[in-house]
Amino acid sequence: MENMINVYLFGKRYQVPKGLTILTAMEYAGYQLVRGVGCRNGFCGACATIYRIKGQQELHACLACQTEAEEGMYVATLPFFPLVKKIYSIEEIKPDQQIMMQLYPEIYSCVGCNACTKACTQGLNVMQYIAYAQRGEFDKCAEESFDCVMCGVCSSRCPAGISHPQVAMLARRLNGKYIEPECRHLADRVDEINNGQYDKLIEDVMNKPVEELKELYNCREIEK
Numbered sequence: 001m002e003n004m005i006n007v008y009l010f011g012k013r014y015q016v017p018k019g020l021t022i023l024t025a026m027e028y029a030g031y032q033l034v035r036g037v038g039c040r041n042g043f044c045g046a047c048a049t050i051y052r053i054k055g056q057q058e059l060h061a062c063l064a065c066q067t068e069a070e071e072g073m074y075v076a077t078l079p080f081f082p083l084v085k086k087i088y089s090i091e092e093i094k095p096d097q098q099i100m101m102q103l104y105p106e107i108y109s110c111v112g113c114n115a116c117t118k119a120c121t122q123g124l125n126v127m128q129y130i131a132y133a134q135r136g137e138f139d140k141c142a143e144e145s146f147d148c149v150m151c152g153v154c155s156s157r158c159p160a161g162i163s164h165p166q167v168a169m170l171a172r173r174l175n176g177k178y179i180e181p182e183c184r185h186l187a188d189r190v191d192e193i194n195n196g197q198y199d200k201l202i203e204d205v206m207n208k209p210v211e212e213l214k215e216l217y218n219c220r221e222i223e224k
Contacts, residue, residue: 005071008054022064022075023047035079039065045149048078048121061119061153083152083163088170095174097136104167107134109160116154116164122147126154126164133167139179141171 004015007025014029027033038044047064054072064077086103093099100107107130116126129144145168154164192198205213 005069007069007072008074010076011074016069018069018071020069022049022051022062022067022069022073025069026064026075037065043149045121045151048151048153049075050078050153051075061121061157063121063149063151078151078153078156083150083155083166084161085163085166086170090173090177093174095136095138095178097134099174100133100136100167100170103170104133104163106160106162107167110134110162111160113159115157115159116162119153119157121151121153122149124148129168129171130162130164133171138171138174141168142175145171 003018005018007014007016007022007029009026009029009031014025016025016028020028023033023037038046045063049062049064049067051060051062051067052058052074053060053070054074064075069075084104084106088103110127110130112127114127116130117124117128120126124147125144129141132138132141132144145165148165148168150165150169152165155162158164205216208216
């Protein structure tokens with residue numbers, strides 16, 4: 001019991017072993033997690049969580065699967081945040097500044113409070129990539145937002161109601177479709193797949209036992 005800490009999950013105190021992530025601490029406390037759990041490695045964004053340490057005023061945002069539980073931590077997980085996702089065809093829109101005004105006009109109501117950046121579970125400069133989107137600099141917006149996992153915590157703190165992850169997704173799609181140069185070797189590989197060049201190889205892989213697949217994966221050649 002010497003290595004136990006006190007955490008407060010949804011207002012109730014539990015003692016859990018020190019060193020657990022918030023997610024595993026919840027399971028240790030008896031919670032059966034059926035929602036808000038995806039990859040468990042910190043990249044799907046499903047386990048968005050807010051917490052405050054007892055005796056401190058600051059409110060923190062994190063992903064529960066990659067954040068260690070602390071003594072006196074008050075925890076509340078966030079349900080799926082209803083981001084506004086506009087419907088569009090990437091083939092019919094163009095990478096001009098007007099497209100953001102048409103689809104996500106709320107970005108021009110940004111008050112510059114920077115709450116989105118402070119809340120980001122990935123440490124991204126969210127307010128900056130929104131500024132790029134406002135100016136139609138979609139390549140910069142795409143690069144700045146590249147590691148977004150679309151957890152929605154930034155939008156939950158925004159007084160202007162901006163759906164930051166969806167704005168960033170639109171910018172990355174526009175950048176990939178119209179701005180970045182064509183990746184010729186990728187297009188060639190897609191053609192090879194469509195022409196059936198890899199059908200036998202895929203069939204052979206599908207018929208291998210699991211242990212052999214694991215060995216192939218662990219010993220694969222990784223392109224530098």
